Structure formats: structure tokens, C-alpha cells
Amino acid sequence: xxxxxxxxxxxxxxxxxxxxxxxxxxxxxxxxxxxxxxxxxxxxxxxxxxxxxxxxxxxxxxxxxxxxxxxxxxxxxxxxxxxxxxxxxxxxxxxxxxxxxxxxxxxxxxxxxxxxxxxxxxxxx
Numbered sequence: 001x002x003x004x005x006x007x008x009x010x011x012x013x014x015x016x017x018x019x020x021x022x023x024x025x026x027x028x029x030x031x032x033x034x035x036x037x038x039x040x041x042x043x044x045x046x047x048x049x050x051x052x053x054x055x056x057x058x059x060x061x062x063x064x065x066x067x068x069x070x071x072x073x074x075x076x077x078x079x080x081x082x083x084x085x086x087x088x089x090x091x092x093x094x095x096x097x098x099x100x101x102x103x104x105x106x107x108x109x110x111x112x113x114x115x116x117x118x119x120x121x122x123x124x125x
Contacts, residue, residue: 016030022028090097 019030019033025068026033087097087101
């Protein structure tokens with residue numbers, strides 16, 4: 001790495017004393033401490049820039065996923081309405097079909113689980 005010298009003007013005396021004190025605590029030179037801070041800042045700037053790009057892509061993916069979910073929901077509603085119409089027409093020809101459909105619907109719905117409202121942890125001792 002090629003060393004580049006930059007001059008920083010008008011730094012507050014208090015800031016310089018704080019940097020010197022911290023450098024002394026870390027057992028490094030104030031120049032090294034300032035160099036590390038500048039390098040960390042430059043890295044953070046690069047990461048922030050990359051984050052903005054990634055957020056844009058992620059936002060686009062989330063929007064596309066939401067559109068797919070909305071489309072599936074709309075299709076599910078349309079298919080459900082279509083089946084209602086089909087079943088209504090079939091009922092004219094097969095009057096007992098409605099009982100069979102209700103039985104299938106009843107069995108297709110998830111069963112409610114009877115879980116305890118609270119757990120007694122003393123029971124496991």
C-alpha cells in the first residue's frame with residue numbers, strides 16, 4: 001500500500017487531546033489511530049453504498065413476491081366461485097351431492113388442537 005500524506009487543518013484542540021489519550025490507551029500512535037478510523041469510515045461508506053443497491057433489489061423482490069401472492073389469492077377466490085357455480089349446477093342432477101361436499105369440506109379443514117393454556121414447569125422437575 002502506497003503511503004499518502006494528507007494535511008488536516010483546523011482540528012479542535014480538545015479533539016486532538018482526546019485522540020492522543022485514546023491512542024495512548026491503545027498503545028498506538030495518534031497517526032495510526034486516525035488512519036484506522038479513516039479506513040473504517042471509508043469501508044462504512046462503501047458498505048452503505050452497497051446496502052442501498054441491495055435494498056433496491058430486495059424491495060423489488062418483495063414487491064414481486066407480493067404481486068404473486070395477490071395473484072394466487074385472486075385465483076383462489078375465482079376458483080372457489082367457479083366451484084360454487086359448478087356444485088350448484090351439479091346439485092340439480094345429483095341432489096345428495098351437497099351432503100357429500102359438506103363431508104369433504106368438514107374433513108378438509110384443519111382440526112383445532114387442544115393445547116394447554118399454560119405449562120406447569122414444576123411438572124418437569
